[in-house]
Amino acid sequence: MSIVASFEIAHTRVLGPDGKVEGELPPFARDRDALVALYRWMVLTRAFDAKAVALQRTGRLGTYASGIGQEAVCVGAAHAMTPDDVLLPSFREHGAQLVRGVTMQELLLYWGGDERGSDFAGPRQDFPVCIPVGTHAPHAAGAALAFKLRDEPSVAVCIFGDGATSRGDVYEAMNVAGAWTLPVVFIANNNQWAISVPRPAQTAAETLAQKAVAAGFEGLQVDGNDVIAVRQATTEALDKARSGNGPTLIEALTYRLGDHTTVDDASRYRDDEEVGRHWKEEPIARLRSYLTAAHGWQKAEEEALIAACAAEVEDAAESYLAASPEPPEAMFDYLYEELPADAARQRAAMLAQE
Amino acid sequence: MAKARTKSEASAGTADLTMVEAVGQALARALEEDETVILLGEDIGVDGGVFRATDGLITRFGADRVRDTPLSEAMIGGLPVGLAAMGFRPVAEIQFMGFIYPVIDQIVNHAARLRTRTRGRMTCPMVLRAPYGGGIHAPEHHSESMEAMFAHIPGLRVVIPSSPARAYGLLLAAIRDPDPVIFLEPKRIYRAAREAVVDNGGALPLDRCFTVLKGADVTLVTWGAMLKETLEAAEILAGDSVEAEIVDVATLKPLDMDTILASVSKTGRCVIVHEAPLTGGFGAEIAARLAGEGLMHLVAPVERVAGWDTVMPLLRLEGRYMPSAERIVAAARRVLEYA
Numbered sequence: 285m286s287i288v289a290s291f292e293i294a295h296t297r298v299l300g301p302d303g304k305v306e307g308e309l310p311p312f313a314r315d316r317d318a319l320v321a322l323y324r325w326m327v328l329t330r331a332f333d334a335k336a337v338a339l340q341r342t343g344r345l346g347t348y349a350s351g352i353g354q355e356a357v358c359v360g361a362a363h364a365m366t367p368d369d370v371l372l373p374s375f376r377e378h379g380a381q382l383v384r385g386v387t388m389q390e391l392l393l394y395w396g397g398d399e400r401g402s403d404f405a406g407p408r409q410d411f412p413v414c415i416p417v418g419t420h421a422p423h424a425a426g427a428a429l430a431f432k433l434r435d436e437p438s439v440a441v442c443i444f445g446d447g448a449t450s451r452g453d454v455y456e457a458m459n460v461a462g463a464w465t466l467p468v469v470f471i472a473n474n475n476q477w478a479i480s481v482p483r484p485a486q487t488a489a490e491t492l493a494q495k496a497v498a499a500g501f502e503g504l505q506v507d508g509n510d511v512i513a514v515r516q517a518t519t520e521a522l523d524k525a526r527s528g529n530g531p532t533l534i535e536a537l538t539y540r541l542g543d544h545t546t547v548d549d550a551s552r553y554r555d556d557e558e559v560g561r562h563w564k565e566e567p568i569a570r571l572r573s574y575l576t577a578a579h580g581w582q583k584a585e586e587e588a589l590i591a592a593c594a595a596e597v598e599d600a601a602e603s604y605l606a607a608s609p610e611p612p613e614a615m616f617d618y619l620y621e622e623l624p625a626d627a628a629r630q631r632a633a634m635l636a637q638e
Numbered sequence: 639m640a641k642a643r644t645k646s647e648a649s650a651g652t653a654d655l656t657m658v659e660a661v662g663q664a665l666a667r668a669l670e671e672d673e674t675v676i677l678l679g680e681d682i683g684v685d686g687g688v689f690r691a692t693d694g695l696i697t698r699f700g701a702d703r704v705r706d707t708p709l710s711e712a713m714i715g716g717l718p719v720g721l722a723a724m725g726f727r728p729v730a731e732i733q734f735m736g737f738i739y740p741v742i743d744q745i746v747n748h749a750a751r752l753r754t755r756t757r758g759r760m761t762c763p764m765v766l767r768a769p770y771g772g773g774i775h776a777p778e779h780h781s782e783s784m785e786a787m788f789a790h791i792p793g794l795r796v797v798i799p800s801s802p803a804r805a806y807g808l809l810l811a812a813i814r815d816p817d818p819v820i821f822l823e824p825k826r827i828y829r830a831a832r833e834a835v836v837d838n839g840g841a842l843p844l845d846r847c848f849t850v851l852k853g854a855d856v857t858l859v860t861w862g863a864m865l866k867e868t869l870e871a872a873e874i875l876a877g878d879s880v881e882a883e884i885v886d887v888a889t890l891k892p893l894d895m896d897t898i899l900a901s902v903s904k905t906g907r908c909v910i911v912h913e914a915p916l917t918g919g920f921g922a923e924i925a926a927r928l929a930g931e932g933l934m935h936l937v938a939p940v941e942r943v944a945g946w947d948t949v950m951p952l953l954r955l956e957g958r959y960m961p962s963a964e965r966i967v968a969a970a971r972r973v974l975e976y977a
Contacts, residue, residue, distance in 0.1 A: 370724075403757040411723070412756055416747045422713045423748065426720020426728075433676070433702060433726070440720070452740070456713035463708055618754040619793050621761070621816040624845050624892035 291497045293490075296517060297507035301565040303573025310516040316579040322363060322511050323575060326355035326568050328593040329379035332388050333542075335597045336378075336395060340546045344605065346397045351376045353509075353541030356567030357443070357473045359383055360514025361536075364522055365441055372411040372424045372442040376473070380443060384410055388600030393607065399618075400610060417478075418448030421457035421470065428466035428525075439525040440468045441518070447478025449492045455499070458533065462500035467525035469518065470496070470533045474508065475540035480553040496533035508536030509567040541566065650838035658828040660802035660835050661691045661767075664809040665729065667839050669699045672727060675813060678705045678714060679731030679767075688733055689769055689828055715741030718764040719748045722818075728764045729813055735770035735822065736779035742787065749818040750793035765812045765819045771863050771913055772945075773826035773960055775953040782950050783862075783914035788820045789891040789923070795819040795844060796890040800865040802833040807842030808888060815844060824863035845889050847897035853881030856970050857901040859924060860911040861887040864961060868911050871966035880974060890920050898924060899932050906937035907973040911966055916944040938976035941969040 298307040312318050333352050339345035351358065358379030362371060371377075371384050378391055385406030394401025394413070402412035411427075414420035424442035431438040448454050449472055461468045472492045476483045489495065496503030506513040514536055521532035539562035543550045550559075575581035616623055616631040623631065655663060668675045677692060683706035686693030696704040707714055711732060718728035732738045745766065752762040772781035788796045797812055797819055799805035805823065812819035850865065851872055860868045865886055872882040883901050887893070902908050908928060910921035921942040928940050943961045951959050 372720075399755055399757050402755055403759045408759060409724070411760070416743065419716065419743060419747055422716025422744065423720035423723065425713065426717040426722070427724050428720075429717065430721050430724035430726055453712050453716060453743075456708075456710040457716070460708055460710060460713050460717065614757070615754075618756075618758045620753070626845075626892040626895065 291494060293493045293503060293505055295505040295507075296513050297510050298512040298516070299510045299570055299574050301509070301570060303570050303577060305574070307513070310512065312515070313512045316575075319512075319571065319575060319579065322359055322515065323568070323571050324589055324593070325359040325363065325379065325383050326511065326571065327589060328596065329355045329359060329382060330568060331590075331593045331597045332378060332382065332391070332600070335601055336392065337546060339392070339396075339601065345392065345395055347545050347547050348395045349376045349545045350542035351378050353562070353566050354473060354475055354538045355379050356511035356514050357471065357508045357536040357538050360511040361441060361443065361471055361518045364515050364518035365439075367407070368436070368438045369522065370409045370411065370427050370438060370440045371407065372420045372427070372440060373413055374417070374420070374444045374448065374473070375413045375415050376445065377443050381410070386410070388597060389604045389607070392600065392604035396604065398607070398610060399614070418444050418451040418454040420444070421448070421454045424468050424470070425457045425461045425466055428461065428468040429464065431467055432464075437526050438467070439522050441471065441522075442468060443471045443473055445478060446472060446474040446476065446483050446486055446492060447481065448472070449495055450486055455495070458496060458499035458531065461531040465528065465530040467528075468531045469521040469525055470531060471518070472533065472535045473538065474535050475538050477540045477544070477550070477554065479544045479548065482554070491535055493533055493535035496531075501531045501533070503533040503535065505535045505537060508538035509565050509570060511567055511571055538567075539565065650836050652834055652836045654832040655802045655806075655835045656829045656832055657799065657802045657805045657823070658689050658691050660806040661809060661823060662693055662695065663835060663837050664806045664813070665692060666695060666698065667837060668729070668810060668813045669695065669703060671839060674726045676703050676705065676721060676726050676728045677731070678707050678718065678728060680707055680709055680714070680733050682706060682731050687731065689825060691731070691823075711737050712740040712744065715744035715766065716748065718766075719744060719752065719762055722762045722764040723752060723760045727813060730764065730766050732766065732768040734776075734780045735768045735784060736782055738768050738784070741766065745788070745794065745818070745820070746791050750791050753817065754793060761816060762818045763816050765809075765821050767821045767823060769825035769828070770822045771824045771826055772950060772956050773863065775956065778952055781956065783912070783945065785822055785890060786914055786918060786920045789920050793817070794891060796822070797844060798822045798824065798862040798888065798890065800824070800827070800862055800886050800888070802831070803835050804842060804848070804886075804888065806835045806837070807840060808844065810839065811841035811844045814841060819844075822862070826863040827866060830866065845892050846894040848886045848888055849883065849897065849901065850886050851882060851884040853883035853905070855881045855905055856907040856909065856974060857883045857885060857898070857905045858909050858911060858966065858970065859885045859887060859898055861890065862913070864911045864913050867961060867963045868966055870963035871970065874963060874967045875970055880970070882970065893923070893927070895927050895931065898928070899935070902928060902932050903935040906935055907976070908936070909941045909943060909966060909969045909973060911943045911961060913945050913961060915947045916942060917947050919944050938973035941973050943969045
């Protein structure tokens with residue numbers, strides 16, 4: 285017998301749960317302003333999330349998927365991207381979309397049931413959220429192929445959950461990305477729960493990162509509650525893709541502190557004790573501890589930042605609530621570039637019954 | 639950003655082509671005139687496709703644009719969505735329609751709704767080609783006709799050619815169309831006949847039916863390979879001095895009901911012919927529309943001649959499944975009995 289293949293999965297963490305440096309601090313993370321910027325995006329994301337849940341609870345938003353606890357994965361990944369890269373998010377990466385330039389009003393419009401929320405004014409090439417789990421992974425491979433064929437330095441960044449890694453689409457996308465050396469970064473946002481199914485019940489694989497091994501490229505694990513580690517791993521994967529060396533799968537280990545969505549009740553299937561344990565590892569307090577200890581982050585700065593984020597969120601919510609509804613014919617008007625006669629008659633019939 | 643399509647010099651060569659050759663000719667023309675056109679699929683490169691539809695294209699246009707993919711249908715359906723959203727015009731091939739089911743998720747959930755769900759910010763000008771239908775004694779899962787599934791999906795076009803010239807013109811139109819098109823190729827007639835095809839880059843219009851035979855007594859509505867049996871039926875009926883009018887639907891979705899209604903308003907009688915199973919087949923949609931919009935023209939019940947509601951049999955019983963000219967003639971005679 286001889287061993288013909290073997291693999292190792294590296295795990296990276298810079299900041300431990302208490303905010304102490306455990307790993308090697310990458311150069312960008314030595315800059316106070318850079319860390320404060322990441323911190324601000326995470327605080328803003330969480331404030332947005334709380335507002336979205338409150339709007340849903342008061343009947344002013346549709347079903348919403350909270351991203352609480354996963355701010356570091358979203359912010360770290362998106363912050364590493366350049367404007368010409370393309371983000372393909374799942375449905376829980378609000379923080380990543382915000383960093384990319386999608387506005388809070390747009391996110392609220394979408395979750396409030398208005399398609400205009402996906403007509404981003406900012407990142408025009410970013411994909412809308414993907415609800416059918418993992419089905420956007422092949423799109424990432426397609427976008428990456430477009431960049432490669434045009435010899436552009438852009439990279440497609442596709443984020444999906446732990447549950448998605450059990451789906452064929454994700455494997456098929458990773459497989460072709462490996463076979464064709466495509467400039468794509470896959471990020472498995474492993475929040476440990478796919479609705480009610482915990483990570484160990486999802487797959488017998490020790491890590492999700494190793495799923496890249498079968499597709500012929502590198503998979504690695506980062507502490508997904510450590511925004512510095514996520515940002516650095518994403519930067520390295522982006523650089524690798526940009527220089528023609530193909531895809532990477534980053535498994536970011538985090539935890540879904542909230543329910544699956546506003547129509548879910550996670551107490552049916554998991555213990556409060558488990559959730560409480562994970563609150564001790566969440567990303568925002570972790571970075572705040574480090575900022576306080578290493579960069580003299582002041583209470584006044586903290587209060588000012590929280591107040592500014594709250595005001596931004598309130599403004600966005602107000603403009604969302606004030607948005608006039610789309611005319612009903614909009615459901616027809618973007619079906620095709622030019623509405624076929626057959627559908628045009630239905631459009632007229634719908635308007636006639638108004 | 640790749641260059642937009644530039645009309646290449648219309649070097650019009652005319653040749654007698656089979657349908658599969660005409661498909662290849664249209665693909666070559668599209669690759670030539672528009673550098674954003676990319677072909678993808680299993681065995682389409684070096685092998686030239688299992689039916690040879692892409693024969694020689696990899697040599698002419700290179701492996702970047704005529705791409706052999708891994709054996710991975712969900713990816714073959716999904717990757718073009720990303721390519722199309724980024725400005726390319728991918729033409730993906732599913733080797734047989736029996737293997738198209740993993741792709742439906744991508745078509746329904748993404749390709750057909752990308753324009754709508756982004757309010758026009760992103761579009762999906764992709765074509766999904768697949769040989770379909772029975773009659774070539776193929777193995778199991780290689781002979782079904784499931785066009786109605788796609789015709790049910792808002793935001794799609796479903797196009798089926800019935801002759802070499804139609805394949806050339808409609809495929810070019812499908813590739814140039816700014817929205818996703820399912821292009822189903824009736825493989826039974828891939829090599830059944832040759833027809834003069836002018837390779838001048840001329841497209842045929844989508845979204846409309848073609849009246850292939852004029853007649854005043856009964857309207858026969860069909861598409862794809864069944865045009866052959868329908869023409870044979872018309873010939874038999876002509877022997878009885880019955881003039882059949884034949885409408886080749888060509889684009890099932892969006893349906894050009896006007897042409898069908900105009901014909902039925904003249905004949906008052908209609909037989910719809912398709913190879914797919916009867917129940918929920920696309921003939922049901924046409925019949926329902928005739929009942930709703932054409933009832934005053936009808937002097938007889940609408941008949942449908944279709945495949946049976948059975949699992950597609952293997953090759954020994956295949957012939958008993960396929961609608962025949964005789965069944966079409968019998969149905970036409972039944973509707974002609976009404977005064």
